Every structure is written in C-alpha cells, then in structure tokens.
Amino acid sequence: MNSLDVCLSPELMHLFDVRSKTVVVADILRATSCMVTAFAHGVKSIKPYADLESCRNSKTPDIYIAGERNGEKVEGFDLGNSPFEYMAPELYGKIIHMTTTNGTQAIERSKESARVFIGAFLNLSALAAAVQQENRDVLIVCAGWKGKVNLEDTLFAGALAHLLKSHFNFACDAPLLAEALYLQSKNDLTEAVSHASHARRLNRLNIFKDISFCLTADQYAVVPYLENGILRV
Amino acid sequence: MNSLDVCLSPELMHLFDVRSKTVVVADILRATSCMVTAFAHGVKSIKPYADLESCRNSKTPDIYIAGERNGEKVEGFDLGNSPFEYMAPELYGKIIHMTTTNGTQAIERSKESARVFIGAFLNLSALAAAVQQENRDVLIVCAGWKGKVNLEDTLFAGALAHLLKSHFNFACDAPLLAEALYLQSKNDLTEAVSHASHARRLNRLNIFKDISFCLTADQYAVVPYLENGILRV
Numbered sequence: 001m002n003s004l005d006v007c008l009s010p011e012l013m014h015l016f017d018v019r020s021k022t023v024v025v026a027d028i029l030r031a032t033s034c035m036v037t038a039f040a041h042g043v044k045s046i047k048p049y050a051d052l053e054s055c056r057n058s059k060t061p062d063i064y065i066a067g068e069r070n071g072e073k074v075e076g077f078d079l080g081n082s083p084f085e086y087m088a089p090e091l092y093g094k095i096i097h098m099t100t101t102n103g104t105q106a107i108e109r110s111k112e113s114a115r116v117f118i119g120a121f122l123n124l125s126a127l128a129a130a131v132q133q134e135n136r137d138v139l140i141v142c143a144g145w146k147g148k149v150n151l152e153d154t155l156f157a158g159a160l161a162h163l164l165k166s167h168f169n170f171a172c173d174a175p176l177l178a179e180a181l182y183l184q185s186k187n188d189l190t191e192a193v194s195h196a197s198h199a200r201r202l203n204r205l206n207i208f209k210d211i212s213f214c215l216t217a218d219q220y221a222v223v224p225y226l227e228n229g230i231l232r233v
Numbered sequence: 234m235n236s237l238d239v240c241l242s243p244e245l246m247h248l249f250d251v252r253s254k255t256v257v258v259a260d261i262l263r264a265t266s267c268m269v270t271a272f273a274h275g276v277k278s279i280k281p282y283a284d285l286e287s288c289r290n291s292k293t294p295d296i297y298i299a300g301e302r303n304g305e306k307v308e309g310f311d312l313g314n315s316p317f318e319y320m321a322p323e324l325y326g327k328i329i330h331m332t333t334t335n336g337t338q339a340i341e342r343s344k345e346s347a348r349v350f351i352g353a354f355l356n357l358s359a360l361a362a363a364v365q366q367e368n369r370d371v372l373i374v375c376a377g378w379k380g381k382v383n384l385e386d387t388l389f390a391g392a393l394a395h396l397l398k399s400h401f402n403f404a405c406d407a408p409l410l411a412e413a414l415y416l417q418s419k420n421d422l423t424e425a426v427s428h429a430s431h432a433r434r435l436n437r438l439n440i441f442k443d444i445s446f447c448l449t450a451d452q453y454a455v456v457p458y459l460e461n462g463i464l465r466v
Binding site: 008009011012014015145146147148149150151154172173174176177180181184185192195196197198 | 241242244245247248378379380381382383384387405406407409410413414417418425428429430431
C-alpha cells in the first residue's frame, strides 16, 4: 500500500523526498481555489511565478497577469485573488501568469516531484480520484501563511487524507492530526475558519463570500497538474 | 494582552523571534517528561546536550549521563528515556547530562529566548502558573520527531494553550489547531496517542506504560528552567 503524508508548511519540505511522489499543493485561501475555478471556467493554462516582478514583466496583450501579496491584489495586475474574478467569460481559452504570497511559492518547492496536482475543496473528489490513479506515495503540501501553519490548508489536507485513507497508509502524525481536525469541523468549516488568522487578518477586505465559496467541496471536476512549469488540465 | 504562539516543529523556529519571549519546550515522549520526573525526585540539575559524543565525553564519577537516540537508550549511558528510570532514589541531589533525539535539540534552538521552561503534561498546571508570572509573549515549541510534527507534543501545546487562553491572545492558527485537537482528545489522550507514529514505531519496546504516564496531567509541581545552559528548578 502506498503512503500518504502531509507537509503542514512549505518550510518543512526539505524533510520529505518528493521525487517519486505525487504532490498535492493547497492554498485554500485563495490561490489554488482560484486556479481550480479558472480552469473550470475554461482558462487554457496558468503559469505560476514565485517572484512578483518576473510575473509582472511577463505581461503581453495575450496574457492576463494575476498578482496577490498579503491578501490583496497588486497594483497593475489584471487579476487578484478572489475566485469570483476567475469566472469571467473573457478568460475562456486564455493564459494566466500568476504570483501569490504563499501558493505559487509552494508549487515552486514541489516541482521536483513525479507529479504536482493543484488541490482545493472545490475539486476534492475529482482530485482524490486522480491521486489514486497515479498509484504513488502522496504528499499533501499546505501552503500556509509565510511559512507558518494555517487552519484552512490543514483542514483541506485532513479532508483529502480522510477520503484517501482506505487506499493509503498514513506515513506519520501530520495526516492523523489534519484528519482529526477536519472530522471535528466538517459540518461547519466556515465557522471554524472564521476564527482563523486569515479571516481575522483580511476582515476589512470583505472576503467572507470568498471564504465560504473556497470551503465548498466538489464544485468542479477539474484537476490541474504541472507540466514543464505550466499548469494545465 | 500578551500573545501565545505554537511552533509545531523546531524546523520552524526561524519564523519566530524568541528573544523577548518565554519559551516552553515540550518533548512529551519522552525527554521533557523525564526531566520533570527527575526534578520531582530530587535531581539537582540537568545539562542538555544536542550532541551525543559531547554528552558521552562529559561523564565523570559524579555525573550521570542519559542518552537516547531513536527511542532507545544508547549503549554506555547510565540512563535512557523512560520516566520511571528517573525516580531512582540514588539520583537524589545528583547531576545529569542528557542528550535525546529531539528534546535537547529543541532546547538548543530556544536558548536565545528571555526564559526557557521545560513542559510536560506531568507539570502542566504549575507550568501554566509560571508562564503567567513571567508576563511576556509565549512560544510553545514542540520537539516533534526529526523535524516532523507529532501528535503528542501538539496535544500538549493545545492543553497549555487552552489553560492560558483567557490570559493571552492566540498569535496565529497553530494554537487554535492544537487546542481544537486537545479538546477533541482530552478524555482519552492515551487512546489518541496509541494511534500515533511514536507508539507504532516503538511498539516493540513495550513503552505503553511510559506513554500512559507521560500523558498524565499534574503529577508534579516542578517547573525546570534553563540558566546558563543548565536546567534547574
């Protein structure tokens, strides 16, 4: 039986050998939720950038650039970090270059792995099926907040671990811990996350509609994956 | 109001500025539980060593050396890592030099802080009182297992955070997460930890008696602290 592990912060990535693993990257609020939403609405590809200026400089008339730092859209970028922006009809068939505080950094650190999937509550069941088909050890990487562990990504890791537990061995305590936390909160994830630091930090930005949407399971069946540095479905 | 935060692994210590903080180091299975037990039974001081050979070479007729790696006593050392060893009457008034896989490494990384306390379930209430008296921001450092997050240290962090929450603000999501996990399991910590990796890893070493003891709250009122590299009470 393959193993499943959870890396609760990108700062712990060096403890895991990802080369033969399927890695699922999750930045629930809100980078990977935006990515999944974008692909579900017909976006052709997303190129993640860890660095803000490289992303900004990649702008051409055919490319939409998306930039978020500290929870806010960066000035001069076409798109920010609300999933609702990624439902716009004009994005159909288009290319996005994206940089975010945590999510795109976590993708950067995962790219040595055999396969990188983009995970969110929004594509949870489709993702679980895709992970099983890959038939390798799995590492769920929580993007966290500037290196620190956060609640919403841990809850997601727990939800995915719970879905996959009959097919994988839990490799250490992190999946156990994440699953326990998820099972405790699953009937009202929004309530649980409303106490978390992300919600408190961004209160003034009126993101509760975003949070509620990002915690909704199985809105979409797309499973973005990384290929030569570019996300596709 | 001062803040309380939890560092779930020593590998995340660089994200926290500990210089003006009270740090509580916990390695529940079993280094800090052994330390608390030792002081409760009259040990005079404990000098933690991050390095095995330095600890071994510090042996003199007056000094007991304690060495554990990967859950087992190291050959040639006087003491291992079971709290019951530290109840021996002959240790009364004696000096111990100790090195362990995780706990003494976590102490090493905490020593820049304003105050280092040694925490365990065994001294939980006395520790909470001591932390409050210090009147500074608090960081609970979980020793984990070789850099990875573990269940028992997270549960301890949650128990202490829960005791202190009316006096401190939670600084980020880690205390929230640890507290939720503790509240879920507090009526049967031994059952919760029996599924954890430490218990599974050391099953063959018959440590269930140790685990059950190490998860018992308030056996002792001693609160060891670090002073010039040496633990005292």
